Amino acid sequence: MGALPTTERGRLTRRRIVAAALEVVAENGALGASLDEVGARAPASRSQLYHYFEDKNDLLRAVAEATNDTVLDAQQDLFAGLGTWSGLLRWTDALVALQYQREGKGGCPLANLLGQVGERDDDIRAVLASGFDRWESSIRAGLAAMYESGELRTETDIAWLATCTLASLQGGLVLAQARRDPGALRSALDGALALIGSYRTHVAARPFGAHTQR
Secondary structure (H helix, E strand, O other), X not given: OOOOOOOHHHHHHHHHHHHHHHHHHHHHOOOOOOHHHHHHHOOOOHHHHHHHOOOHHHHHHHHHHHHHHHHHHXXXXXXXXXXXXXXXHHHHHHHHHHHHHOOOOOOOXXXXXXXXXXXXXXXXXXXXXXXXXXXXXXXXXXXXXXXHOOOEOOOOOHHHHHHHHHHHHHHHHHHHHHHOOOHHHHHHHHHHHHHHHOOEOOOOOOOOOOOOOO
């Protein structure tokens, strides 16, 4: 592993390199990303690159960590509302709206990076797995709050529901990306909502579907 910066200038340089690497990986893929292009965009010299990062895989691990933070930090306000049914709906609606803005392109950045390098580098796979763990933990915390408030029945398996919800989200993102159809994500998340809804203590009639007004 490269040297961790001990000065603010060093920290800024390292962050600049990682930001440039994020751009290059997003455009060219992890395997097509070159250190020369990262250095040109940063800008940073070869000696700086190798001072902060041992090799390309070390840089990609930093990219994986930054990808986790970018994806999860963008949802923090929505995660804070997951302790209520209305907050759960807002979160799913926001995810679907983003896919409509992107016309179904892009998929999940964590899953994309995992598919490119996860089988080649176990350390990177572990970093990305920790990102999915954090994502699932946020969902689980929201469901636990619903449980504690009495909105979910006592027999509800919170951990299982959180895993099912994240799996539905990821599957929906893959289908939306493959088909260029954000409605696939809507359907997948509506399935997750229907499952969660089946454990609610007081269920109001509410149909699900891409054309449902929420």
